[in-house]
Amino acid sequence: MTNEDDDGTLGRYLLLLINLSDPGKSNLDPTGKHVASQGSVAWLGLKSGEIKKWDNMYLQRLLGITTLSGLALQGSVAQGTAQTGTCRHTTVAILGGGMAGIIAAQALHNQSISDFVIVEYQDRIGGRVNHTAFGQKADGTPYVVELGAYWVQGAGGTNGPVNPIWTLAQKYNLTTALSDFTSVQTYDHTGAVDYTYLFDEYNAASDKVSEIGSNILKDNLQDMNIRQAMALGGWKPKVDDMAAQAVDWLRGDVESASPVGESSFGFSTSAGAFTFGQFGPNNFLVTDPRGYSAIIEGEAATYLKRNDTRLLLNTQVTNISYSDTGVTVHNRDGTCITADYALCTFSLGVLQNQAVAFNPELPMWKRTAIQKFTMGTYTKIFMQFNEAFWPADSQNLLYASPDRRGYYPSFQSLDAPGFLEGSNILFVTVLAEEAYRVERLSDEETQTEIMAVLRQMFPGTRIPEPTAFFYPRWNKAEWAYGSYSNWPLGTSLEMHQNLRANTSRLWFAGEATSSQYFGFLHGAWFEGREAGAQIAGLIQGHCTNVTGEEECGGRKYHETLAGTTPSTAYTVENGWPGGLPY
Incomplete structure (x- = not known):
């Protein structure tokens, strides 16, 4: 595929190309059809009415377009490649550039922690604010x-x-x-x-x-x-x-x-x-x-510079390895990131659909909590x-x-x-x-x-x-798998705490982890702020809990959660003759 028209008249498409930097136009091709925001291609209409794809990086070199939604379009990890076998290192890897991820990074910045990387699947920040x-x-x-x-x-x-x-x-x-x-x-x-x-x-x-x-x-x-x-x-x-x-x-x-x-x-x-x-x-x-995401972009701009290499767009996480000493994040493009801590802000739908592999496998208490809650559409x-x-x-x-x-x-x-x-x-x-x-x-x-x-x-x-x-x-979007979370009948607060609890140095945040504001955008804001502050406290060796939690360090979790009826209550008096069948 060439990067020029047959007659070389490239100038007629400059207006359309410039529109690629307009967040209000980034999801439509010239026919008005929706184009999934993969960030790897742009669309041009030719004189004949046909559609062809141009590589975004070519367009950026051609026009000097380096931003989408006012922030850096840096579609690959700046250092560490599959070819060299090395990984980029950072103190905190924030996985997901929606409200929770952007506010978590801001919380780190406010605690004078600037060594972080935000990894985002799409070619834009904002997540489900789209x-x-x-x-x-x-x-x-x-x-x-x-x-x-x-x-x-x-x-x-x-x-x-x-x-x-x-x-x-x-x-x-x-x-x-x-x-x-x-x-x-x-x-x-x-x-x-x-x-x-x-x-x-x-x-x-x-x-x-x-x-x-x-x-x-x-x-x-x-x-x-x-x-x-x-x-x-x-x-x-x-x-x-x-x-x-x-x-x-x-x-x-x-x-x-x-x-x-x-x-x-x-x-x-x-x-x-x-x-x-x-x-x-x-x-x-x-x-x-400007779109609702203008508020997220605005907050990101308080600590991210233009072309900031700490924002990695068009980067799909495929595997997360975690331990008590750190986290390694592997991406589909072959790059990887090592971090002292990682904050996963993926939607509940992404976690439920196992779109990302965890090594070791998440503990049973965590997997149970993920599956217990529901993702609405x-x-x-x-x-x-x-x-x-x-x-x-x-x-x-x-x-x-x-x-x-x-x-x-x-x-x-x-x-x-x-x-x-x-x-x-x-x-x-x-x-x-x-x-x-x-x-x-x-x-x-x-x-x-x-x-x-x-x-x-x-x-x-x-x-x-x-x-x-x-x-x-929404359910076909690999970065979302649904719209927002819901609290189903028969699910306790302790089970929800297991959803939001960290596993070793891997932390979780998003609207789904908010016990008071699940399903709401402000739930993602509160959870991002809280997780960012808590991770900052761990890094700096002091307690930073903005919601008044008594414990510092990792979040509480419940390895086993009891039901409402003990086995001794299965009796004739309760209409259950003969005890349990097993």
Whole structure:
């Protein structure tokens, strides 16, 4: 493959090449198709309309492009290669450049530790805070939409602490719009049907059982799932009452990206209280053209220089060897890194899918904790139309399928006032099994299904095909394998502590390791800060625990965790005659 056009007219593509440095355009090829951010190729459109790949390093040499998202595009380890057999050494290897990894490195920097390396799979930092260019404005430039985290959740409080993500949003002048989740219009397969009264019934039941949720943890009561708890409050939707099932999905499944029958009521209640009760009730959707990751890039820029060799992008970790004396990280490109300590900020999905090998194998208590928790999938499917055919006065449209719970139920308008006005962009959300299903479909198949739903919702309205259509496939992304974590029924705090505990000099952090803010971006912020501070304390020989933990050094873990019923309780009095069968 050559690096020139057949006629040598390279200049006509300079604008497109320059756009490679724009984070809002890095995930689309010129046809509007999504390109996985592997960082190894760029895409150019030729006069004939064909597409061909150019090596990114060639483009950088050609144009002097050395950064993506304002930070160094350093796609290989600066020293240590498979050919020489030597490894680059650092004090701390931070594996993953999402919120947790970037904030952990900042915590090290704040403790005057500068000898660290951040290793990131993608060609950008931010992790699951990931945006893309989408559609087209009147001037021909694209909009920017968020594929992963979209909201600053928990803001607007007056008496408590401020959410650190909201603080960063204000620090970097992030453009946001207040989401009103009470602004809902309801539909079924016959068109607009008002069943908003069901929200009142749901809320009344939720109020009745809120104390039960808090008492589960406070009084050490047996947990239950969200569906069971809501039934105690009087919310028991019939399996064939599809309007009630749609409301149940919107109010129950969405927060955890998992079915209500799987989620712990006790820990879901506490997570909601810690976030919305402590920080404030508001959710702000990010509309900033720089993308939500601007706050992560901004924090990284406080300690990383341009072209900083401590940031290694396009580097896939394949194997981690750890011991009481250090950690060795092996990468797919044949390079390796040795470190006194390593912090693994990979998503729970990456750990569950064994995308990285550990040597020695992680201990049973650690592997059990990894598999006990669940990784939810929250898939947003974006559509732009040449006109907005939906109500302008509502942010949310809820659809009740006649026969399938969770079948393209929630549509949200980005054309609403204060958002991307005039964009004619609508997105629909699917979760869990439905998200897995649409990942297996082609874009064309998914679009056909959604258009059939929209035409049911708006009978008699001429609805055109979308001019732009896109959605991510989170479970096929080797660096994510899902959207965010969830706390399942039957999983204790001690089991969660095993998830966050270190194994020798290998540490773990991320939203999944946050007991109070799991599933939230601020959970990753808190966990990154805490792990970075604790590792700094170990290096410097003093205790640095920002959350007031009594023990210094390694984190506590539980090699064996007991259940709720001792073997001596399997008796006739408890309805179990004859003892255990083994």
